[in-house]
Amino acid sequence: MTEHLAARCSRAVLGFFAALALSLSASGTAVGAQAVMPIPGDPVAAPAGKIAGKLLGSGVKAYLGIPYAAPPVRELRWREPQPLKPWTGVYNADRLAAECIQVLRRHNLNHYFGEESTSEDCLYVNIWAPADAKLGARLPVLVYIYGGGFTIGSASMALYGGESVAKSGAIFVNFNYRLGALGFMAHPQLTKESSNNASGNYGLLDQVAALQWIKANISSFGGDPDSVTISGQSAGSSSVAFLQASPLAKGLFQRSVGLSGSPFGNADPLPSRVEAEKAGLAIQETLGANALSELRELPADKIVAVQRDCQLGCAGTIRVSPSVDGYFLPDTPAAIFARGRHNDVPLLVGFTSDESSNDLSKAKNLAEYKAAAQRLYGDRADAFLRLYPAATDAEAREMGHVAAREAMMEGRMREWAKAQGKWSRSPIYMFMFSRVHPFSEGVKFYDDPASIGSYHTSDVPYWLGSQDALNLFRITRDWTAYDRELSGRMLASLVAFAKSGDPSTAAAPWPRWSVNAEQLMDFGDDVSIRSMDSERLDFHLAGNR
Secondary structure (H helix, E strand, C coil): CCHHHHHHHHHHHHHHHHHHHHHECCCCCECCCCCCCCCCCCCEEECCEEEECEECCCCCEEEEEEECCCCCCHHHCCCCCCCCCCCCCEEECECCCCEECCCCCCCCCCCCCCCCCEECCCCEEEEEECCCCCCCCCEEEEEEECCCCCCCCCCCCHHHCCHHHHHCCCEEEEECCCCHHHHHCCCHHHHHHCCCCCCCCHHHHHHHHHHHHHHHHHHHHCEEEEEEEEEEECHHHHHHHHHHHCHHHCCCCCEEEEECCCCCCCCCCCCEHHHHHHHHHHHHHHCCCCCHHHHHHCCHHHHHCCECEHHHCCECCECCCCCECCCCCCCCHHHHHHCCCCCCCCEEEEEECCCCCCHHHHCCCHHHHHHHHHHHHHHHHHHHHHHCCCCCHHHHHHHHHHHHHHHCHHHHHHHHHHHHHHHCCCCEEEEEECCCCCECCCCCCCCCCCCCCCCCCCCHHHHCCCHHHHHCCCCCECCCHHHHHHHHHHHHHHHHHHHHCCCCCCCCCCCCCECCECEEEEECCCEEEEECCHHHHHHHHHHCC
16 A cells, blocks of 8 residues: 555544544434445556546535645755656545645635644645546546635635536546645755756646646546646636746646736746755754755744745745746746747636735825826826826725726736737636625625735635635625526537637626737626726836836
């Protein structure tokens, strides 16, 4: 029995007794226990080894917690993901795996789903397949990459479940990748160890390894390895752009979807390998380690504690992030796209209407709005106010939100589309999500429901049909029939794109986006086609030069 199978067996035994202890009634009878329903036809005979999943009540087949690479522990900490040896026997993929080591979320966020088990042994993939999926079915495959600023996130989050996508006729796959200092720390000694003269970006190399595993194994679950769409939100969306730019990902996917995350435009510039190595040396010094070998011996929680993490109020002091390492990223994504050396595939990108914030969006009245414009744009403030006119306090508040969005996330997603469109022949589609969740009366979060609007991540449960995840532990949304309908339309468009590279459906025909026809789909209180304001967007772009 391999190490993985032994560990899974051990976890199963421990999990059984823990569940039994929690579910015993006063009379000593276990209550509420649910047996895992086997899938007819299991185990699946995949190249990795035989795999058995569990059958969900909807008929969807779920294969959860399948290892796709060797555990990155001990001497494999801060190394490229290593191939996993095929196992003997049957791997029971019936439970979600641990998330990668990370700092923990606030408990009062509007999308908090409870603590997960955490481990450095975290490189696992989850698969949801339609009821009729089988070898030879060649169904489209939709891969989802979670966000979280490259410091937090998990494929096990209920919000990212794939049951609804699978019910709509596509194979849904997500996976864990290393995060924070354990996923992105560069170091001169690590560079010296590497046969590629590179270090850092281990989390992105995990993504490549996961896509390679999918390419080799997904046909056994009914998927088409030559019809893979990668998608992601926030840092997951930036990951999609990085994968488009990386030569290591060539041929591993055929379509791309980016939701509210982009390394283009005025996004923070990526550090060079040398700059990233300096951050690694700073981590070593802060932790009092004399050598890389000592860093490898330290407990993981001590390492992540020193990294700068603005997911939780900017704790820690040292920033680690993806970098231009010369291997995964030979150059910046903008430079790679500008030379036409990116992976040219159909692209669907977009943003939410209220996820960007600066001094303009915080202005409460006309005077504060004009003062913010002067601070941000200086001698260009008059030109800004001509493009974003406001004569009343109400108009100033509205224009402040629009200007912040167009200067930030809308502009960054547009620059991705423009970079793609310069050389590519593949179609490009754009969207905006402007629907505000119907929050339950009196519900309270750290992020105030009364003011967050169409917030960052608010579109994800609509795209994935995972709205019920937000009511798992308490009722926080009073979903309406329209919200369900809107989710259905968006999910149908996503699956259509995964099938053909065109998100159009009978209910939602999409126009192509181009620099000469900047149109997008607006998913709000109704669904409509609107034009982007090219002049205003170009104003912000000119200010970045």
